[in-house]
Amino acid sequence: MDKTPFLTKEQAEKITKEFPTPFHIYDEKGIRENARLVKKAFAWNKGFREYFAVKATPNPFILKILQEEDCGVDCSSLTELQLAEACGFSGSDIMFSSNVTPAEDYKFAYKLGAYINLDDITHIEYLEKLTGIPETICCRFNAGGNFTISTFVMDKPQDAKYGFTRKQMFEGFRMLMEKGAKHFGIHAFLASNTVTNDYYPTLAKQMFQLAADLRKETGADITFINLSGGVGVAYKPDQTPNDILAIGEGVRRVYEDILVPAGLGDVAIFTEMGRFMLAPYGALITRVLHKKHIYKEYVGCDACAANLMRPAMYGAYHHITVLGKEDQPCTYMCDVTGGLCENNDKFAIDRMLPPTDIGDLIYIHDTGAHGFSMGYNYNGKLRSAELLLCEDDSVKMIRRAETAADYFATFDFCGIMDKYLK
Incomplete structure (x- = not known):
């Protein structure tokens, strides 16, 4: 892969006359083109939305560019929620995915009407006491064990601090339904910076089967599945970059194989690709x-x-x-x-x-x-x-x-x- 700068020496020298080094600089044209490509890759899913991970690049100018390209935002703290609100995001524009979450963070997310993604089963009662349970709620899944593609271990969910076990997902959905939840999302993050077109489809297969099982055993109305991040970039010149169009097509095939026969053909697909969107x-x-x-x-x-x-x-x-x-x-x-x-x-x-x-x-x-x-x-x-x-x-x-x-x-x-x- 050719690693070509988006700045020439002449451009950079001119910029340094006004802005001394060091500085970070971003390419607006590249950001917009990439956001449109991601949207195209998942256009087959009518509810698709990219929720840009604010943690990756928390700058309001960048967030406004992505907002203009119809992206939402994924926030993980009170400050990120405040930044999102200041940029005009609200309600279903915001996913709130946090862990070891302070009370004030949950309260503010609830106030904004964000999709709240619970990281632990004990947070169900914690959130209920703070704000009550919203009608739409999401739970984060940790599959445990090793996450593999073919025979290659990509990551070890068993060592990660995030999410519910499979058993807790079923228990948690039933608890939430008893407490008034009407619509559900499922979220998972299993590997970081993968440079393979197989990652998302492999993750999707696991997530879609879990959704079908949850629907069958609990009767829950599952409205979205968030594949989170993990789709990486080719940092090294000898790496082959991910093909987001091929990735989107791979997810579509798994969707047709698993969700559609399970009566879940209207489930929206969400992503949170901070690195792929901006790096x-x-x-x-x-x-x-x-x-x-x-x-x-x-x-x-x-x-x-x-x-x-x-x-x-x-x-x-x-x-x-x-x-x-x-x-x-x-x-x-x-x-x-x-x-x-x-x-x-x-x-x-x-x-x-x-x-x-x-x-x-x-x-x-x-x-x-x-x-x-x-x-x-x-x-x-x-x-x-x-x-x-x-x-x-x-x-x-x-x-x-x-x-x-x-x-x-x-x-x-x-x-x-x-x-x-x-």
């Missing part, structure tokens, strides 16, 4: 500050793990392009690092790049989801700006960079940082 359409732009020659070669950038945590946190691969040197041979092995006081503050280890110089602009691919949103302030590092490359090739700031005043603002009650808060 390829965001990049972290950073400039080379230093080069170090000791036991290894190091390229030091003005971005760090505080701007993109995934490589430091669990060794995630992000492809790197040295802008303007795309056609040069990759003959230079180096670690690409930031300036944190942590040795895992590395965007790449033993990565082959073109000969790289101080001042070069580095384009780190696929940061549009779980990039900026996982940022933090260790070492007093400040979160970067977020920019949008608009469809007309103009660039606008959609979140300003933090300043020292932002960092010190929570100290303002004591007065000792006043000179930095002006």
